[in-house]
Amino acid sequence: MQTIQWELVPNWFWGLWITVVGSVIGSFLNVCIYRLPRDESITFPPSHCPRCNARIAAYDNIPILSYLILWRKCRHCKEPISLQYPIIEAINAALYLLLFWQFGLTWELPVYALFTSAMLVVAVIDYYHQIIPNEISLGGLPFGLLAAIFILQIGWKESLLGMISGGGVLLAFGLFWLIIFKIEGMGMGDVKLMGMVGAFLGWKLALFTIMFGSLCGSIVGILLIGLKKENLKTKIPFGSFLAPSAVLALFSGNRIIDWYINLL
Ligand SMILES: [Zn+2]
Structure with a gap:
């Protein structure tokens, strides 16, 4: 059986992967920031627009990119999406990249x-x-x-x-x-x-x-x-x-x- 030689995987690939993971977790942090102080569950219900309550589909829930693609508005009611969402995602991704830089794998x-x-x-x-x-x-x-x-x-x-x-x-x-x-x-x-x-x-x-x-x-x-x-x-x-x-x-x-x- 062929084993994967992890040490051959280049660092830029890990860096990229860790940035993606960081932004996805950043997206979850946005949910925590909104719901924890309100004593709401952080897992249910799934992400929804705070104004029209429309559920946010997976393809509209891609960190940072969705914000840019939807041009900062809810797909259904056109309510502007807070700039805070992509900023938190970007900060978390940057933090993870810095951690990878400092502590390695x-x-x-x-x-x-x-x-x-x-x-x-x-x-x-x-x-x-x-x-x-x-x-x-x-x-x-x-x-x-x-x-x-x-x-x-x-x-x-x-x-x-x-x-x-x-x-x-x-x-x-x-x-x-x-x-x-x-x-x-x-x-x-x-x-x-x-x-x-x-x-x-x-x-x-x-x-x-x-x-x-x-x-x-x-x-x-x-x-x-x-x-x-x-x-x-x-x-x-x-x-x-x-x-x-x-x-x-x-x-x-x-x-x-x-x-x-x-x-x-
Ligand atoms: Zn909406």
């Missing part, structure tokens, strides 16, 4: 693909609804621990420590804020999210995520107050800053930490 690739997709969904949902679904934070946590035991280089001790320190630091911050200033500065959603991020990335990158996310959140917050669009009481969706920071941590966190230490 390893078992870490699907684990981190799941992680970055989860972060993408969290960032968008928190931005619109100021919530982080437990399905992702608490649901992803045991998966991160399991992956650390069997697949990830960080190992289970580092993962466990990451979960405790990631969630713990935010929890301590929140309690401190509550006791000193009597305001609820930290949502439990953020605490659970950082527990999950720590389980996937370990304590060092979890702390990097919190510091970088806080820095970006503060800068945007100050800018918004400066522009008089918001005041001090406005709640900034912290998860929308933490989630992209976690993705940055995965790709470049260790390099940035080394660079920063050398700078001191």
Whole structure:
């Protein structure tokens, strides 16, 4: 029997295939982004137009391409399709391609693909609804621990420590804020999210995520107050800053930490 010699398959072919898979999963992420905060099932009913309810046929549900072919309108009622759909698909495809570039064809690739997709969904949902679904934070946590035991280089001790320190630091911050200033500065959603991020990335990158996310959140917050669009009481969706920071941590966190230490 002839076996396939996988090492002879060129890298560009894998890259192309992974981009296609990334955009198809991105299309599913759009469904999650719409339905998870509304507590709707993510598998049923099948994709339908939000205005006329017409079911979207498989040939109209091809990531990115369908958007271009249908020229941004529902086939049935001509309702414009949100630009957000192809953008999420493209971002997810790009993330998968970057993961392939960094980690190659390893078992870490699907684990981190799941992680970055989860972060993408969290960032968008928190931005619109100021919530982080437990399905992702608490649901992803045991998966991160399991992956650390069997697949990830960080190992289970580092993962466990990451979960405790990631969630713990935010929890301590929140309690401190509550006791000193009597305001609820930290949502439990953020605490659970950082527990999950720590389980996937370990304590060092979890702390990097919190510091970088806080820095970006503060800068945007100050800018918004400066522009008089918001005041001090406005709640900034912290998860929308933490989630992209976690993705940055995965790709470049260790390099940035080394660079920063050398700078001191
Ligand atoms: Zn329609």
